Amino acid sequence: MSKTPNAQLSTSNLQLSGDASTSNIKNRTSNILRRIVDLIVAGVFIYAGAIKALDPVQFASDIDNYKILPWPISVALAFYLPWLEIFCGFALVVRLLYRGALSILTTLILTFTLMTIAAKVLGLDITCGCFGHASQNWSFPSHLATNLAILAALVVLSFKAASGNRPQSVV
Amino acid sequence: MFVKFSLVRQAVILAALAILPGAGEAIYFRGKISWRSAILPSESVTVDQARAWGENTIWVDARPDEEFERDHVPGAIALNEDRWNELLTQFLAVWSPGKKVVVYCSSLSCNASREVARRLRKEAQLSDVFVLEGGWEAWLKKR
Numbered sequence: 001m002s003k004t005p006n007a008q009l010s011t012s013n014l015q016l017s018g019d020a021s022t023s024n025i026k027n028r029t030s031n032i033l034r035r036i037v038d039l040i041v042a043g044v045f046i047y048a049g050a051i052k053a054l055d056p057v058q059f060a061s062d063i064d065n066y067k068i069l070p071w072p073i074s075v076a077l078a079f080y081l082p083w084l085e086i087f088c089g090f091a092l093v094v095r096l097l098y099r100g101a102l103s104i105l106t107t108l109i110l111t112f113t114l115m116t117i118a119a120k121v122l123g124l125d126i127t128c129g130c131f132g133h134a135s136q137n138w139s140f141p142s143h144l145a146t147n148l149a150i151l152a153a154l155v156v157l158s159f160k161a162a163s164g165n166r167p168q169s170v171v
Numbered sequence: 172m173f174v175k176f177s178l179v180r181q182a183v184i185l186a187a188l189a190i191l192p193g194a195g196e197a198i199y200f201r202g203k204i205s206w207r208s209a210i211l212p213s214e215s216v217t218v219d220q221a222r223a224w225g226e227n228t229i230w231v232d233a234r235p236d237e238e239f240e241r242d243h244v245p246g247a248i249a250l251n252e253d254r255w256n257e258l259l260t261q262f263l264a265v266w267s268p269g270k271k272v273v274v275y276c277s278s279l280s281c282n283a284s285r286e287v288a289r290r291l292r293k294e295a296q297l298s299d300v301f302v303l304e305g306g307w308e309a310w311l312k313k314r
Contacts, residue, residue, distance in 0.1 A: 099178045
């Protein structure tokens with residue numbers, strides 16, 4: 001016995017509603033996961049920034065160890081970079097200036113990673129200073145793995161933000 | 172009012188915001204760091220000055236073991252970061268209050284002496300710790 005037009009419509013509505021609900025669950029899960037990554041990355045940078053902001057003298061020395069920049073520039077960066085990391089970390093937490101924060105943090109982590117690799121290639125036996133004293137005894141592979149993991153997370157977040165599936169930046 | 176910022180604008184705002192606490196910190200730490208040199212003038216010493224202290228000086232060689240074994244300042248004690256814990260114990264056995272500690276590494280551009288001096292001040296809580304200006308090279312020139 002064939003279904004009446006009303007019954008067909010009702011079945012089709014049920015299917016649509018089921019699809020929409022599955023899609024909603026997927027979206028919600030994806031948003032929660034992205035928010036978790038957001039908070040982890042933010043936490044890492046706030047922690048790293050705070051440690052360095054507490055001991056800028058040590059951080060200036062760590063930058064100077066790379067023998068790339070003149071001492072006054074190392075000092076200026078030692079005072080400035082930790083706060084930039086902290087501000088960008090908080091920007092990710094509160095979702096203000098979100099994309100700007102992602103782009104700065106991606107640039108920073110890329111620079112840190114390249115400098116760590118350059119130091120290894122040049123045979124400089126130095127710590128990266130990324131996490132102040134906490135990273136003093138880290139091996140080169142640990143540094144590289146940590147930096148690359150953070151970089152991957154930032155790239156994913158940036159990609160999601162650029163694709164329009166992101167929170168609105170408001171002031 | 173809700174305003175949507177472009178990526179670059181957002182980045183510039185964040186970069187500008189970080190200047191303020193950074194500048195504040197620079198003022199707060201002005202006495203603890205020199206903008207001209209990695210070592211504060213009060214924490215460095217020339218070869219002549221250190222020699223004038225005579226017996227009251229403990230010379231600390233922060234270079235790697237093989238360089239220390241090749242040659243070193245007479246009476247110097249090896250204390251490098253490769254074997255920090257082991258060598259620190261040996262150093263503390265020789266150290267006594269009132270002694271001035273002069274740390275040196277290879278040359279003007281090396282960082283080992285600065286690091287060792289910093290750790291002696293911070294971890295061993297020693298106060299009279301100085302970095303030798305010009306390091307081992309300066310010592311050789313004056314020998």
